[in-house]
Amino acid sequence: MYGALGGPRLLLRRLREVMAESISPQAQLDKIVTHIAANMVAEVCSVYVLRADGSLELYATEGLKPEAVHLTMLRSGEGLVGRIAETAEPLALADAHQHPSFLYRPETGEEIYSSFLGVPILRGGNTLGVLVVQNKARRTYSEEEVEALQTTAMLLAEMIASGQLQSLVPPGQDSALRRPLAIKGTPVADGVGLGRVVLHEPRIIVKQLISEDSKTELARLDTAIGALRDSIDRLIESGNIGPGEHRDVLETYRMFAHDRGWLRRLREAVSSGLTAEAAVERVQSDARAKLQRRTEPYLRERLHDLDDLANRLLHQLTGQDFVPEHANLPDHAIVIARTMGPAALLEYDRTKLRGLILEDGGAASHVAIVARALGIAMVGDVANIIDFVEPGDPCIIDGSTGDVHVRPPHDIEHAYAEKARLRAKRQEQYHKLRSVPAVTQDGVAVNLHMNAGLLVDLQHVEETGALSVGLFRTELQFMIAERFPRLDEQEELYRAALAMTGERPITFRTLDIGSDKVLPYMAQVQEENPALGWRAIRIGLDRPVLLRSQLRALLRAASGRPLRIMFPMVAMVEEFDRAKAMLARELLHQTRHNHLLPSKLELGVMVEVPSLLWQLDELCPKIDFLSVGSNDLIQYLFAADRDNKRVANRFDCLSTPALRALKLIVDKARLHGTDVALCGEMGGRPIEAMALLGLGYRAFSMSATAIGPIKAMTLALDLGKLETRMQEWLEDREIGVGSLRDRLLAFAREESIPL
Numbered sequence: 001m002y003g004a005l006g007g008p009r010l011l012l013r014r015l016r017e018v019m020a021e022s023i024s025p026q027a028q029l030d031k032i033v034t035h036i037a038a039n040m041v042a043e044v045c046s047v048y049v050l051r052a053d054g055s056l057e058l059y060a061t062e063g064l065k066p067e068a069v070h071l072t073m074l075r076s077g078e079g080l081v082g083r084i085a086e087t088a089e090p091l092a093l094a095d096a097h098q099h100p101s102f103l104y105r106p107e108t109g110e111e112i113y114s115s116f117l118g119v120p121i122l123r124g125g126n127t128l129g130v131l132v133v134q135n136k137a138r139r140t141y142s143e144e145e146v147e148a149l150q151t152t153a154m155l156l157a158e159m160i161a162s163g164q165l166q167s168l169v170p171p172g173q174d175s176a177l178r179r180p181l182a183i184k185g186t187p188v189a190d191g192v193g194l195g196r197v198v199l200h201e202p203r204i205i206v207k208q209l210i211s212e213d214s215k216t217e218l219a220r221l222d223t224a225i226g227a228l229r230d231s232i233d234r235l236i237e238s239g240n241i242g243p244g245e246h247r248d249v250l251e252t253y254r255m256f257a258h259d260r261g262w263l264r265r266l267r268e269a270v271s272s273g274l275t276a277e278a279a280v281e282r283v284q285s286d287a288r289a290k291l292q293r294r295t296e297p298y299l300r301e302r303l304h305d306l307d308d309l310a311n312r313l314l315h316q317l318t319g320q321d322f323v324p325e326h327a328n329l330p331d332h333a334i335v336i337a338r339t340m341g342p343a344a345l346l347e348y349d350r351t352k353l354r355g356l357i358l359e360d361g362g363a364a365s366h367v368a369i370v371a372r373a374l375g376i377a378m379v380g381d382v383a384n385i386i387d388f389v390e391p392g393d394p395c396i397i398d399g400s401t402g403d404v405h406v407r408p409p410h411d412i413e414h415a416y417a418e419k420a421r422l423r424a425k426r427q428e429q430y431h432k433l434r435s436v437p438a439v440t441q442d443g444v445a446v447n448l449h450m451n452a453g454l455l456v457d458l459q460h461v462e463e464t465g466a467l468s469v470g471l472f473r474t475e476l477q478f479m480i481a482e483r484f485p486r487l488d489e490q491e492e493l494y495r496a497a498l499a500m501t502g503e504r505p506i507t508f509r510t511l512d513i514g515s516d517k518v519l520p521y522m523a524q525v526q527e528e529n530p531a532l533g534w535r536a537i538r539i540g541l542d543r544p545v546l547l548r549s550q551l552r553a554l555l556r557a558a559s560g561r562p563l564r565i566m567f568p569m570v571a572m573v574e575e576f577d578r579a580k581a582m583l584a585r586e587l588l589h590q591t592r593h594n595h596l597l598p599s600k601l602e603l604g605v606m607v608e609v610p611s612l613l614w615q616l617d618e619l620c621p622k623i624d625f626l627s628v629g630s631n632d633l634i635q636y637l638f639a640a641d642r643d644n645k646r647v648a649n650r651f652d653c654l655s656t657p658a659l660r661a662l663k664l665i666v667d668k669a670r671l672h673g674t675d676v677a678l679c680g681e682m683g684g685r686p687i688e689a690m691a692l693l694g695l696g697y698r699a700f701s702m703s704a705t706a707i708g709p710i711k712a713m714t715l716a717l718d719l720g721k722l723e724t725r726m727q728e729w730l731e732d733r734e735i736g737v738g739s740l741r742d743r744l745l746a747f748a749r750e751e752s753i754p755l
């Protein structure tokens with residue numbers, strides 16, 4: 001029936017004209033509903049806008065009583081309109097009064113209208129309002145009419161999202177789109193950041209919604225889909241899959257790109273008068289609205305895949321390349337992305353970054369390593385956040401709790417600003433301690449070293465007053481690279497690192513890859529239990545070229561200087577012997593080629609596989625130092641995956657079995673006169689480091705941010721007193737194999753030790 005009046009295309013054009021007129025937003029809306037009603041030959045057309053409190057307010061109407069505008073209010077789920085907002089699905093009824101959700105509002109005078117067609121006003125899958133047409137006569141709305149009204153709703157979505165209607169929002173109220181949001185994700189990197197949202201991948205702005213000619217648009221759509229399919233096929237066939245892209249994900253894309261239903265919906269949207277890119281946006285918004293309301297993780301995963309696919313199609317159609325927002329970064333930026341590789345984060349100007357929020361990617365992701373190294377607050381696993389934010393929105397991130405606040409109310413903002421201020425003050429206090437030696441109250445010196453892996457980490461050595469880099473995770477360079485770093489690239493990094501730390505030595509750990517540390521460019525080996533599989537020194541010994549070239553790069557970088565190397569995941573003394581033999585060959589090679597050797601070479605082994613605990617008598621005489629990798633050691637002791645949320649915190653590292661194992665190592669090292677340090681996360685947590693001091697440890701290597709707190713704890717500690725207590729506790733049959741955590745905490749409280 002609307003065809004007689006020019007159909008949806010003419011309507012959309014009219015509405016565009018109205019939107020461009022310089023009249024008040026209310027006058028625009030009033031004109032818009034009049035045009036829609038006329039075009040659709042309906043007696044009524046009304047626009048309801050969703051408010052922050054979830055209610056729907058009548059913003060404009062043609063046909064209902066004008067006095068109801070800004071008066072009629074429906075709660076979420078209330079009436080037909082509320083139902084549409086809740087389900088985000090259109091509703092077409094020949095006899096609306098018969099519907100169980102029908103709700104009569106006398107002020108509107110709608111009792112005389114029988115038929116009802118309502119569609120959600122959606123943007124990125126979120127409901128912003130509801131658009132309704134009504135007729136007196138009983139009639140069945142056709143699919144084309146539903147489609148046309150949905151297309152029209154897109155224009156209104158644009159109007160609402162652009163803030164054009166903001167002046168109609170009563171003071172003290174927000175439209176739903178601008179409401180404050182509090183979301184919780186996984187805490188990844190410590191820190192509190194207050195700033196403004198920057199989308200890592202800027203949204204593609206579809207400027208032209210309405211097509212001139214559907215045939216041309218259909219042809220454009222077909223060409224773009226063809227190109228999209230080809231590009232996915234090529235990616236899969238070439239095997240040249242970039243970081244973060246996995247073959248099975250691409251296979252899923254391929255499946256979707258051939259999905260008949262998806263293609264049909266796209267074509268229908270074009271037929272209703274949209275340009276090809278507006279059609280993609282429309283169909284994607286509908287899909288998001290549906291899938292977001294489902295809770296099955298599998299479907300949410302699919303939603304991401306569909307989003308990516310739709311984005312790729314939009315890139316094809318608009319010819320816009322994906323350019324991350326590295327340039328023009330505003331001050332106090334909180335960058336939000338679906339996923340991000342470590343290299344991409346490094347491209348941002350660190351001084352302007354206040355935080356990073358990812359939809360995918362938790363504490364174990366590679367970008368997390370970089371975020372921690374840079375000291376940027378990061379929260380991961382924040383589902384769908386991109387749909388709820390606009391660039392420039394005020395945002396707060398708390399990397400220690402995983403809390404994210406978008407458009408925070410004033411009191412929340414105030415509380416966090418206070419928190420950030422306190423943190424800064426504490427940092428300042430720690431900073432003052434940087435040249436104070438870490439000595440306990442009873443005069444025992446404790447050596448505090450720093451963990452690093454990237455050059456950006458090394459700036460913290462000076463800042464924190466760390467004695468040395470006690471663990472340099474060389475795999476990080478490999479993890480953030482696009483391909484295997486060549487020998488000269490490795491050498492360059494090690495040389496630069498040594499130059500940056502000057503007199504302070506660096507303990508380089510050879511490549512610790514495998515398990516969760518995957519190199520995207522290295523062929524994956526399928527393993528049932530990768531943590532127990534082919535990793536670290538095991539790979540190095542099986543692929544001697546890899547380990548030898550790394551050792552060569554280290555020797556060259558350190559020519560004429562002292563060098564410390566340690567090997568990860570050694571489970572048998574014999575593995576150390578083989579690695580050492582490899583090093584001997586490299587030393588020979590260096591001498592033959594007249595390269596200057598390191599002035600001193602010290603070799604160490606990480607104690608992180610329990611089997612080594614009973615080989616220390618054989619191992620210690622062969623090495624210069626031991627470094628306890630408590631992260632892995634505790635995971636293997638309790639057979640509890642360190643990255644598996646279900647089990648990671650099930651066993652306490654302050655329980656007697658763990659402490660006894662740790663004590664055994666320090667006792668043996670002392671017996672053999674071998675240096676020992678602990679470089680796992682335990683050493684960076686005050687209460688745990690305190691327990692380790694009580695066991696006899698005197699050296700720790702930890703993340704830069706932990707050095708201040710550990711030093712403050714050390715300075716306040718009467719170690720003799722703690723040692724006596726711990727000895728009693730460990731021998732106390734009553735305590736048995738329980739955790740000493742509460743006792744240690746009570747001790748710290750009694751002694752006023754800052755934790």
Ligand code: PEP
Pocket residue numbers: 471473512608628629630631632633679680681
């Ligand atoms: C450890 O296992 O404790 C350790 C320091 O090594 P990583 O965390 O790199 O495995």
Ligand code: MG
Pocket residue numbers: 568608629631632
């Ligand atoms: Mg380890």
